[in-house]
Each structure stands twice: as structure tokens, then as C-alpha cells.
Amino acid sequence: MNEWMPYLIWAGALLVVIGSLVLYVWTLVNAAKNGKWVWFVLILLMWPFCLAYLIFADKRRAASQEPPSFRREPT
Numbered sequence: 001m002n003e004w005m006p007y008l009i010w011a012g013a014l015l016v017v018i019g020s021l022v023l024y025v026w027t028l029v030n031a032a033k034n035g036k037w038v039w040f041v042l043i044l045l046m047w048p049f050c051l052a053y054l055i056f057a058d059k060r061r062a063a064s065q066e067p068p069s070f071r072r073e074p075t
Helices: 005-033 037-045 049-064
Strands: none
Touching (some): 005 037, 005 049, 037 049
16 A cells, blocks of 8 residues: 555645646636626636636526526517
8 A cells, every 4th residue: 555655645736736737727618608707817827816706707697697597578
């Protein structure tokens, strides 16, 4: 078991790095799709804002809009 421990540590670190990169790219795409260009630049330049965007900005926008299925077509 001891000879496998360094490999397990490196595999765990690699998974964390890959997961972080996926989250970073996903957040940039999400900010761009929502038209939040200030957030996009902040996330692009300063990656800790990625977490702030996910916690605060995205939820406020989603909560303020009704689902598309409840929108009425003008007659």
C-alpha cells in the first residue's frame, strides 16, 4: 500500500486541477452567455471572482426571471 500512496496523491491533485479548470471555463462561458461582461473580465483576470460569481451573481439573475414556459405570447 505504501508504494501506491504517491500515485494516489498525484492522481487526486490532478483531479482537483482538472475540476478547477472545468469550473473556470464553465463560469466564463456562463458569464458571457448572460451578458455580464464586467464579471467576465473580472473572472478572466482574477480567478477568485469565479467563486463569487457562482455564489452571488448567477443566483440573483435566475431568481428574478420567471421560467420560459410561463411567458405569454402577445396576441
